[in-house]
Amino acid sequence: MVFAAWDTYTKERINYMFDLTNDIRGFKNEGWENYRQQLLNSYPQKDAEENYNHAAKQAYIALGIAMVAAAYEKVDTTPMEGFDAEAVDKILGLKEKGLRSTVILTLGYRAPKEDWLDDLEKVRKPTEDLVTLID
Secondary structure, three states, X not given: OEEEEEOOOOHHHHHXXXXXXXXXXXXOXXXXXXXXXXXXXXXXXXXXXXXXXXXXXXXXXXXXXXXHHHHHOOOEEEEEOOOOHXXXXXXHOOHHHOEEEEXXXXXXXXXXXXXXXXXXXXXXXXXXXXOOOOO
């Protein structure tokens, strides 16, 4: 799976999503419309790269959900960065859609007999190195 994000936020994109939500739900909500105005007054004026970085972070939320859903179905996953994003974008025609690839998620089933790492103990940082408890 290739997770992609908008290359920037525009008034048209923001309005499209809010209008779609209103159409599907069949009503407009004052609080929702106020939120629309907050976004319209903020994001379209920002630098495109800053907007893309925000959108890319949002794509990671979808990545996490996909990994949890796959684990629930007993499908293994590996997220990947460090790929040639420009090449992926070109192959998938993402630029023409106003999108940029952010992260890739491979899915599959492990093959313990072929995996020399399968029997080795997993190595993870200790909890105390990752979590700070605040009393």
